[in-house]
Amino acid sequence: MASNLIQGTGGVAYMLNRQQAPDILKGYPAAWTTGSVAGALQINYDNRTLSQYAQAVTAGDASGCPGKFLTNKEPLAGGFGMRVTNACDMNGTPMLIVYTLMPRRAGGLYAVLNYSTVDVDAAMQLDQAMAATLAKLAGF
Numbered sequence: 001m002a003s004n005l006i007q008g009t010g011g012v013a014y015m016l017n018r019q020q021a022p023d024i025l026k027g028y029p030a031a032w033t034t035g036s037v038a039g040a041l042q043i044n045y046d047n048r049t050l051s052q053y054a055q056a057v058t059a060g061d062a063s064g065c066p067g068k069f070l071t072n073k074e075p076l077a078g079g080f081g082m083r084v085t086n087a088c089d090m091n092g093t094p095m096l097i098v099y100t101l102m103p104r105r106a107g108g109l110y111a112v113l114n115y116s117t118v119d120v121d122a123a124m125q126l127d128q129a130m131a132a133t134l135a136k137l138a139g140f
Contacts, residue, residue, distance in 0.1 A: 001137065002030030002041045005112065008133025013039070013126065024115065037123045039114035039130070046108060050082045050101045053109060057099055061086040065095075076100065076131060080140040083131070087120075096120040098127040102138055110134060 006013045013032040021031040021038075028040035044053065054073055062069045067089030074083050081102035088095045097115040104110060112130050116123040 001043070001110075002032065004137055005041060005130045005133050006032055008129055008136075013037075028113075034122065034126060036119040037114050037116045037126050039112065039126065042111045042113075043104065044108045044111060048109070050103065050109060053101055053111065054082055054084045054099070057084060057111070057113075058086060061088065061097055065089070066091055076102070076135070078135065078140060080135065080138075081131070083127070085124075090117065093117050094120065096123050098123055100127055100131040100134060102131075102134055102140070105139060110138065 002015065006015065013034045016031045016033055018026065025031040025038060025040045028042050031038065031040040048056070058071050062071070065088035070087045072085045075081070076083055081100060084099040084101065086097045095115060095117045097113060100112040102110045112127070112134060114123045114127045114130065
């Protein structure tokens with residue numbers, strides 16, 4: 001699944017092994033980077049709804065943010081998923097984390113995250129490309 005998401009970016013991103021992944025992504029089964037943006041895919045098999053998962057990632061990001069924290073949640077185009085955008089002031093360095101959450105037809109949900117402390121516009125663009133690819137792969 002992760003390699004298909006990366007192919008949907010037009011070759012901008014490449015896979016990372018666990019040793020290469022930044023600490024924030026070490027717990028994810030698949031991670032990638034473009035150089036200025038890093039991201040990961042997780043497939044959740046529990047019974048949480050998109051809203052419950054969105055609340056959990058927002059709470060987790062907020063608790064790890066030493067400065068000002070802002071969040072936004074919005075439905076994806078087509079209404080089949082949710083985008084959560086969390087921004088944190090990391091002691092003067094802005095960090096943007098964008099989650100695309102989508103239900104799985106077999107139960108559970110897909111969670112794709114992309115983050116950057118260097119190029120927040122690139123993080124948003126990569127997330128949008130991956131969201132469109134994920135929607136196709138998930139059959140939406």
